[in-house]
Amino acid sequence: MRRAAVTVVVSALAVSAAACGKAGGDKNKGTSSSSSSGTSAGGSIGLLLPDSVTTRYEKFDKPYFEAKVKELCSSCTVSYANANADPGKQAQQVSSMVTKGVKVIVISAQDSAAIKSSIQAAVAKGVKVVAYDRLAQGPVSAYVSFDNVKVGQLQGQSLLDALGSKATPQAKVVMINGDSADPNAAQFKQGAHSALDGKVNIAYEQSGLWKDTVAAQKMSAAITQLGAKNIAGVYSANDGMAGGIATVLKGAGISGIPLTGQDAELAAIQRIISGTQSATIYKPYKGEADNAAELAVNLLQGKDIKSLADTSVTSASGDKVQAKLLTPLSVTVKNIKDTVVKDGLYTISDICTPTYAAACKKAGLQ
Structure with a gap:
């Protein structure tokens, strides 16, 4: 899934995905x-x-x-x-x-x-x-x-918020950016750096090309280079890539570290509920x-x-x-009801499938 420049608040806009799903046929009808x-x-x-x-x-x-x-x-x-x-x-x-x-x-x-x-x-x-x-x-x-610079700033700040007291200049963060062919990617990156630089150590930074498979490969390389125990958090420019990254983190036995995203994809909301992603950016x-x-x-x-x-x-x-x-909005487990649910992007039943029922109950969604 994949896959995202400037500012004014509007009411509910809706779509998750940079942004990433699988390409369908050409639809010219x-x-x-x-x-x-x-x-x-x-x-x-x-x-x-x-x-x-x-x-x-x-x-x-x-x-x-x-x-x-x-x-x-x-x-x-x-x-x-x-x-x-x-x-x-x-x-x-x-x-x-x-x-x-x-x-x-x-x-x-x-x-x-x-x-x-x-x-x-x-x-x-x-x-x-x-x-x-x-x-x-x-x-x-x-x-x-x-406002795509603002998107990056919100992503960076959400990572710092999730790190809490662990957000120090020595804390090693992995940064997986979007595709440079998309002008938004540079603005997301700019905004994220403005929030993160000097507050954490961006120890590994690469493009994931808005692809979950590429982002997963980059995350694996980061773990090899830095060591699993030395990674404090991961900045992912969108939810599609965050999905690939989350899979690699789980496979490496890494849990409990912040992981950002963007697009408020349903899978990302469910990862936030279950604790494998810390935040996403909702762009109505x-x-x-x-x-x-x-x-x-x-x-x-x-x-x-x-x-x-x-x-x-x-x-x-x-x-x-x-x-x-x-104007974009940051979504964490605390405001899912007041953002994507309130705007009708997803219903509670969409989010809280049997797999996520216990996590939803703990998060106060059921």
Whole structure:
């Protein structure tokens, strides 16, 4: 699962996964969006998501986006495709959307730099592009995401909080970052370092590429290099990688040390309940998807978007982009009810399956 730049609080957004699940088939089918409450001015909107390993994208982002478009525009259609973690495939999907006559493309780039030429080609043909969750390079019209530096800061602080008095400059921490092709990964890393540097010793740091298998390999290497008894905690940039790391820690007989994550995946919430992960970052996906849908519909209808994208950011290609930046939340065992359960991301029964019943009772969830 895998698999995640700036700030403003919104209500429940929903999706877990960086972010990571297993890639499914390419889904290019157009989804009709019709509602009696929407405007009659129609058109076609494309939604391109980066992978299906990160569970949030297809479980939450896609349906929330489609539902909001349906609410806002009775005669609009949404065409969807998933890159399945393949930048070349995503480039082809952009071209296909343009050929199909899509007028606005909302894209979460698998590789923010590699997609630049595809975005340039689409814009040259009159297509508007909204960067979703990840800031793609090129002439995009708007960007919707979270304050990703803040995400990293929250992750780092949650690790320090879990370490408590053990958080000393001598405490050895393993740091597994995301994929550098994702611009969010650098911001998560920046934020985490700002929280951790000088307070603990980051003794081993590598990229896990948003893959649980790669993160597991890196964790095994860290244990070999540092020694199992010498590791005080682990920073994982998302929940998918945290799953692989948790498996390695268990196999090495390491327990009771903090492990971070991000995306509030169900498996991560269950690990938090059972004590094998200390925290995750919840980014209410519904708010993110709703904002992206509203921007897409406004662009489709030629309306101004400044009131929706109320700040601006500059991409790695030097393009200044109007942006909507939302606020992430840290989730620990203490606030599961007040975050992911309250917002309807998961029910108690989703979390507290028979395997986790005893842990849920101890955590006060049942």
